[in-house]
Amino acid sequence: MNVQDRRRLLGPGNAKPIAFASSLEPETEPLKAEEVAKKDGIPSLSIKSDIIENCNGSTLIESDEFSIVTSVYGPKSIRGSFTSQGTISIQLKNGIVEKYQTNELKEVASWLVGIFNSVVNLEKYPKSGIDIFVNLVIDKTNDISKLIPFIVMSTCLALVDSGIEMIDLTTAAEIDGNVISFTKGGEEIVGFWKDNGDAVFNDEDFTSILGRCKEQYINYKSLMVNYLLQGKKK
Amino acid sequence: MSNFSNFPKVVYPGQLICPEYDTEQNKEGQDIVYRFICGNGTKLLDYKYNTTTVKAITATLLGDVKVEEEITVRNEGGEESEEKDKDIDETPDIIEDSDANNSSEVEKFSDRIIRVMKVSVVQDNKFSKNALVDDKFANNLPKEGDIVLTRVTRISLQRANVEILAVENQNVPVDSGIGSNGSGIVAACGGSGASTFSVSQVSSDLGETFRGLIRSQDVRATERDRVKIIDSFKPGDIVRAQVLSLGDGTNYYLTTARNDLGVVFAKAANGAGGLMYALDWQTMIAPSTGISEKRKCAKPF
Amino acid sequence: MVLSVAEKSYLYDSLASKPSIRPDGRLPHQFRPIEIFTNFLPSSDGSSRIIASDGSECIVSIKSKVVDHSIENDLVQVDINVAGERDDSIIVETLSSLMNKVLKSNKGIDTSKLQLTKKYSFKIFIDVLIISSYSYPASLISFSIFSALKATKLPKLVSSFDDLEVEELPMFHDYDLVTLDVNPPLVFVLAIVGDNIFIDPASNETEVANNGLIVTWSNGKVISPIKTLALNDRYINGFNPLLLKNGIKLVEQYGQNIADALENL
Numbered sequence: 001m002n003v004q005d006r007r008r009l010l011g012p013g014n015a016k017p018i019a020f021a022s023s024l025e026p027e028t029e030p031l032k033a034e035e036v037a038k039k040d041g042i043p044s045l046s047i048k049s050d051i052i053e054n055c056n057g058s059t060l061i062e063s064d065e066f067s068i069v070t071s072v073y074g075p076k077s078i079r080g081s082f083t084s085q086g087t088i089s090i091q092l093k094n095g096i097v098e099k100y101q102t103n104e105l106k107e108v109a110s111w112l113v114g115i116f117n118s119v120v121n122l123e124k125y126p127k128s129g130i131d132i133f134v135n136l137v138i139d140k141t142n143d144i145s146k147l148i149p150f151i152v153m154s155t156c157l158a159l160v161d162s163g164i165e166m167i168d169l170t171t172a173a174e175i176d177g178n179v180i181s182f183t184k185g186g187e188e189i190v191g192f193w194k195d196n197g198d199a200v201f202n203d204e205d206f207t208s209i210l211g212r213c214k215e216q217y218i219n220y221k222s223l224m225v226n227y228l229l230q231g232k233k234k
Numbered sequence: 235m236s237n238f239s240n241f242p243k244v245v246y247p248g249q250l251i252c253p254e255y256d257t258e259q260n261k262e263g264q265d266i267v268y269r270f271i272c273g274n275g276t277k278l279l280d281y282k283y284n285t286t287t288v289k290a291i292t293a294t295l296l297g298d299v300k301v302e303e304e305i306t307v308r309n310e311g312g313e314e315s316e317e318k319d320k321d322i323d324e325t326p327d328i329i330e331d332s333d334a335n336n337s338s339e340v341e342k343f344s345d346r347i348i349r350v351m352k353v354s355v356v357q358d359n360k361f362s363k364n365a366l367v368d369d370k371f372a373n374n375l376p377k378e379g380d381i382v383l384t385r386v387t388r389i390s391l392q393r394a395n396v397e398i399l400a401v402e403n404q405n406v407p408v409d410s411g412i413g414s415n416g417s418g419i420v421a422a423c424g425g426s427g428a429s430t431f432s433v434s435q436v437s438s439d440l441g442e443t444f445r446g447l448i449r450s451q452d453v454r455a456t457e458r459d460r461v462k463i464i465d466s467f468k469p470g471d472i473v474r475a476q477v478l479s480l481g482d483g484t485n486y487y488l489t490t491a492r493n494d495l496g497v498v499f500a501k502a503a504n505g506a507g508g509l510m511y512a513l514d515w516q517t518m519i520a521p522s523t524g525i526s527e528k529r530k531c532a533k534p535f
Numbered sequence: 536m537v538l539s540v541a542e543k544s545y546l547y548d549s550l551a552s553k554p555s556i557r558p559d560g561r562l563p564h565q566f567r568p569i570e571i572f573t574n575f576l577p578s579s580d581g582s583s584r585i586i587a588s589d590g591s592e593c594i595v596s597i598k599s600k601v602v603d604h605s606i607e608n609d610l611v612q613v614d615i616n617v618a619g620e621r622d623d624s625i626i627v628e629t630l631s632s633l634m635n636k637v638l639k640s641n642k643g644i645d646t647s648k649l650q651l652t653k654k655y656s657f658k659i660f661i662d663v664l665i666i667s668s669y670s671y672p673a674s675l676i677s678f679s680i681f682s683a684l685k686a687t688k689l690p691k692l693v694s695s696f697d698d699l700e701v702e703e704l705p706m707f708h709d710y711d712l713v714t715l716d717v718n719p720p721l722v723f724v725l726a727i728v729g730d731n732i733f734i735d736p737a738s739n740e741t742e743v744a745n746n747g748l749i750v751t752w753s754n755g756k757v758i759s760p761i762k763t764l765a766l767n768d769r770y771i772n773g774f775n776p777l778l779l780k781n782g783i784k785l786v787e788q789y790g791q792n793i794a795d796a797l798e799n800l
Contacts, residue, residue: 075375077444081483085769096478101626103635110629114746114765118772121277121294125375126480127444160247162355166246167277167296177759180776187282188773192748194761195636204782228246228296 022063024156030172030205045150047227049161057162061154067095067138070158075128088116090132090155108144108151108193109134115152115172115181115191121165130164145195148179151193153220160228169224173216175209185221188212241301245293251276251353254289266347273354289494297357304350321339376401376444376477376486381495384446384488391450394467397476398444398486445485448475455473465516466490466530472499474532495534499535538742547743547770551729558739563790566735569678571800573686581687581715585679589737592666593675595683597659599704604656610646615676617665634663634676636760637645637720637751644684644717651705652698657689661746669738670724671766673749677722682797684719720753721794725782726766727774728760732782734789741766746774748782752790757783 043063052058057072075086090112092105112134120130134151141147149172156170170190172181181191241252256268275295282285293299342459376382376398384396453460453466467473474495475488490496493515500510500518510518511533519526538546549556555563567588576582581597604610615631615668616622637643638661649657660681665672698705726736726744736744747764750757761783765771 048372079484082480082481087768101632102623103632106625106628107426107632109764110625110765113768114763114771117765117768118746122768128375145377163295165275165277166247167279167292167294183773187775189763189776189779190746190773192761192763192779194759196759203780210776225246229244232296233246 057158059154059158061150065140068123068154069135069137070154071133072158072162074130075125078129084126085122087129093135095137118190119166119168119170121167124165145179146176149174152181171214171220177213178209180213182217186217241299241484245299245355246296247294248292251291251293264347270353272350275355276353291353293355295355295357297355300354300356302352304352355489378477380477381476384473385476386467386469388465389463394448394463397444398446446488447485448488452491455491470505471497474498490530493533496530498532500529543743555731563733564785571682573682580689581683583679583683585675589669591668591675593679594664595679596662597683597687599657599659599689601655602658610649610656610658610757611644613661633782637722643720651692652696657703662725670741673722674724681719681721684717687715689715701765718754720751723750723786727778732778745770745772750783750786752786757787
């Protein structure tokens with residue numbers, strides 16, 4: 001509340017509360033990982049969830065081209081006036097190599113907020129903020145449009161991992177620089193992003209691009225579902 | 235209960251579980267109308283099917299589906315008055331495979347039986363596999379009516395300011411309340427703290443929990459106007475309280491006006507002394523020194 | 536403007552109905568009236584001030600510098616300031632990233648028009664100041680940049696074009712100016728409500744929009760960037776893929792009218 005409150009002494013960083021001798025069994029299972037075969041231009045992906053200890057949910061998605069870590073913090077209290085629903089904030093961060101300019105990353109981040117505002121069940125989280133951090137650790141693609149589908153995917157999986165309620169799983173697909181993010185099995189678009197090239201939206205091209213994106217989205221989504229359900233069985 | 239067997243067992247966010255209404259005939263040839271309502275981890279959403287819009291219950295979490303019966307829907311003489319008794323009588327949960335012919339709960343209306351079923355999604359418990367309460371952190375934000383455990387941070391004549399440590403019977407999210415109740419190790423400038431100080435003003439400070447306040451007239455149920463906060467709470471006390479309302483932007487409004495609500499842990503001499511024990515509902519005593527202090531205590535049992 | 540729940544619901548229903556009714560009675564493709572003044576800043580090469588009917592106001596100033604284009608690749612640079620916002624706030628960074636992409640060399644503005652000699656070119660600096668804005672200002676900014684660039688006059692070159700052999704700096708005429716002949720793209724903001732789509736949403740319309748679109752138009756066709764835009768955080772939702780196509784068609788259809796109107800000031 002006031003400045004002094006924030007500066008409370010927190011004790012040493014590794015201080016732990018007393019754990020009573022009960023349920024807490026150390027997790028012995030290895031982290032879940034899944035390799036997915038290469039098909040239809042989908043790069044082979046390795047997905048791991050629950051990799052960061054002190055956040056509510058996290059996901060690592062890797063392929064030959066990139067490695068993206070997403071962590072979800074919250075819902076936690078926010079300051080300021082009353083809000084009857086949750087507020088999402090997303091931050092994108094360059095890896096070691098400063099590939100993208102900050103304002104470009106912020107533009108992508110605010111675009112992503114739009115997507116997740118429409119799929120997260122925000123009414124459940126009054127007065128709270130959900131903070132999402134996306135770290136583009138390795139990126140050899142040099143084109144953020146190619147990366148966006150996986151940023152959306154990893155954010156979505158991290159949200160599932162954190163147990164935040166979502167109306168639908170969403171992920172994006174990229175064809176010729178057109179990035180489309182779908183929900184409801186491809187019936188609805190929640191986000192569209194195009195940075196390069198002309199829009200050739202005569203009826204035929206539009207239908208074909210939409211169809212191919214939808215197909216890719218369905219592939220990605222079944223990948224996510226498989227991963228989630230498999231992790232659940234273990 | 236053949237209906238429920240074709241429900242998906244394990245669901246992921248966005249997966250359809252069931253329609254809002256369903257019907258079935260039992261052995262006696264009676265119609266049973268099931269009305270499904272949303273529990274935790276589900277949401278009623280509209281789906282466009284051909285040209286009509288259908289409402290269906292959709293999962294919003296990853297986990298197992300659980301179907302339990304809600305208490306009594308009454309239909310009296312054609313007049314449709316639905317009364318759900320929410321607050322009293324916790325009837326034992328009827329999970330899908332248990333014996334559901336609990337006719338006492340089922341009101342007959344002509345030859346039709348209406349049963350209200352609550353569909354919820356139970357998450358895996360990351361921390362303890364065999365927990366008795368199914369409560370991964372999930373959605374444990376304090377709601378109206380919830381019992382919360384709080385710590386008093388500041389008192390004034392009119393109110394006591396508290397921070398909410400936990401919602402009773404719910405787990406604490408891994409990242410919240412570092413310094414007050416968390417167990418994780420936080421790197422300097424890590425987590426969301428990094429963003430809060432400079433860029434986004436929306437997210438909370440690292441280690442800051444939800445705040446609440448107990449107004450003096452909400453401390454106890456009797457003689458509300460004569461309550462002295464100083465004789466009820468001291469900073470550092472652990473107080474069990476109930477959420478009255480979501481309050482304003484900063485604070486939840488809480489009350490301790492019930493026998494089982496009030497101070498549960500307190501240390502003597504403003505925290506310098508030892509742990510005290512409740513003598514009666516407004517006195518606590520430190521066994522080592524024998525000195526008593528005034529508090530609004532919660533009934534321990 | 537803060538609307539009550541009842542007002543929003545009324546507004547949403549009227550916008551989502553078929554045919555839709557906009558609160559100010561406009562057609563789906565109709566803009567609100569705007570006022571534009573150009574060339575009023577004496578110290579810049581071109582300037583414009585645009586005032587929308589809701590009181591949104593934006594000033595653009597164009598300045599230029601002679602640079603060696605073999606070294607300097609970016610010949611257009613946009614800087615955006617929004618009154619009352621920090622330079623690192625999301626709205627400012629997002630808008631400047633968007634406008635820089637829109638005007639990116641070779642795609643948005645024909646950089647051959649900026650070339651002076653074989654070695655040197657003009658570099659254009661576009662400074663945008665948003666004095667007040669009540670709805671998403673991307674359209675306003677791009678109209679303002681468009682009219683400022685159309686009104687820009689740069690010094691006339693008097694030295695020879697071929698300066699690769701002879702080492703000399705470009706020389707300019709003392710009085711004569713040449714009008715800069717470029718066709719900058721225009722940015723359109725569209726709002727999606729239910730199954731309807733509108734150009735130039737007013738602030739009350741953005742509050743109930745299910746989604747928004749940013750569409751860039753140049754020389755009769757729609758170009759990138761095109762993207763969705765969350766106009767509020769309450770009503771935001773998915774939309775029918777066909778609306779994307781409809782929105783782009785709408786812009787394609789009426790973009791030329793807007794450009795003509797802006798050009799014939």
